[in-house]
Amino acid sequence: MTEETGTNNAKKQLMAAIGPEVEKIEGAMRQDLQLAADQADPLLVEILDYGIFNGGKRLRPLLVILAARLCGLQGDKIYDLAIAFEYLHAATLFHDDVIDRADTRRGKPSVNKAFGEIAAILGGDFLHSRSMFLIGSHGGSAALEIFCHATNAMVDGEFLQLRNARNYNLSEEDYFSVIRGKTALLLAATCEVGALAAGATPEQQQALSRYGLNLGTAFQIVDDLLDYQGDAKQTGKAVGNDFQEEKMTLPLITAMTAANAGDKKRLLFLLADDEARQTGFSEAFALIEKYNGFGLSRSRAEILVADAVAGLDIFSDESVVHPVRILRGLAEYVLTREK
């Protein structure tokens, strides 16, 4: 069996294991939105339907459920907490697309493009509010605290990024602060809230939080790698987008740090000069390659994934073999995903 076939098989198995769960998550969201939107404006209902049911991976609710199962929780009450994280995620995407003036999302017009900016801002506010309501009423104040810590960190991460726009000397540390806030802490929170709902021990809760943090960080590094190395047909995003936006991500930061004075100067010119940036992507790509910026970034992601998986070792009970296997599979999928 070739490595590629192995990867494909692993992916198939993972998807088969996840599929029914994703369907249940979407069912829970439809049911809840029907309840929440019972007396809501029909335009709002249409926007929510359009913006939420768009083929998303449902990673966040999945993590809540798996973490809860790992800590022994049975039954379906956990879905109320799980979907709150998908709502929050959707709310963030609604607002992000307004902020970035993005026209498309997952290959179709973004909410702001399809319904206008106002609708996207307000729809996001509605989902934000609903998500906190679900967390507060089904998870109590401990869950709400974890949740709000993560949402505040997201806003913080955005502000850090905003302050550092076009800062070509962005440090690795700042890069990791941003992705920790923007992505990783929320994944840690999903796992923690799931564990909490199951009445987990502090040790279990910590292991799952560490899993989420590592997974989220690795996920974002791979995202940033795909921006350079991905296949636009697969990712649905133009290759080199971050570079065109002068966004400093790990491959570029790593190369910049390692480069000799001449190469660093050249990279800076390619980034900062409006004309050079348009035409010089392949030259910049080659310079990053020269200093192994891609390879070193991928190694970082691999180490994080290995650490995420290792943390799951404490869940050795026979009864949780299935959710442990899925969490391992998800972590490995992060490294092999192509979109």
Place this chain on the structure above:
Amino acid sequence: MTEETGTNNAKKQLMAAIGPEVEKIEGAMRQDLQLAADQADPLLVEILDYGIFNGGKRLRPLLVILAARLCGLQGDKIYDLAIAFEYLHAATLFHDDVIDRADTRRGKPSVNKAFGEIAAILGGDFLHSRSMFLIGSHGGSAALEIFCHATNAMVDGEFLQLRNARNYNLSEEDYFSVIRGKTALLLAATCEVGALAAGATPEQQQALSRYGLNLGTAFQIVDDLLDYQGDAKQTGKAVGNDFQEEKMTLPLITAMTAANAGDKKRLLFLLADDEARQTGFSEAFALIEKYNGFGLSRSRAEILVADAVAGLDIFSDESVVHPVRILRGLAEYVLTREK
């Protein structure tokens, strides 16, 4: 004593009674934001400081506190719940100013103007999140439910307004639905949450909710009257703004309903024609006056205020004379305010 001096005296007394409370509210917000923003991005801290401490009336937290006092609550724990409503209000203003592309707010540059749209959207999200955290952790799930019901109604009200933009046949019913969602339900929620925190009886809670709903509705009617009849120097807003935006508010709706065919046709023309709208404000004003649109709108507000005040009669205990007097004063102030 002339009527005007009487009004001025009443206003002076009200402000003297409220002043120390407003200071305590602002102190509580400063303390909480210091806590919340302890590890937050410095840019975020600056934006919050700029956007929140701008001379606001603090009506919402005031209502929470007064409602709680009316139901017998002592001590300062209520401030944590009270300030949540001011955060939510501020978050709404941040987002509203983005939506309306407003350049000023209370006579200085709006947050979006001073710090950019992204900062205004994210700053609003942060405050929204913080407000729900405070409600959930200090008020429990009952308070969170009331709060979320009100925030969802706000979004709903915005959507209803959005769908009805340039609908010159807007009914009174739709007008009241919009202002109920956008303003009144939140004021009802402030009173309810305050009552709830004090362990009020259902009767007390209902009376206070009714007070808030009536007050909020009257407040918005007067706001819409001031848009026609106010003094721009006092209100800080251009007179006739709603008319220029083709926004159907109560004076215009009332006149339109009562007008004969010829006058109605003329009003519609003045509204719909881009040139006529620019030059025809005083003619439209006169037509509204002809059908007593202003007088009838004011009567509606007066009836609502009277009903709000009457509902307070059940709070007849000697120990709550002071907060009852302030709530009465606030209701009457709504009718006499000039800005």
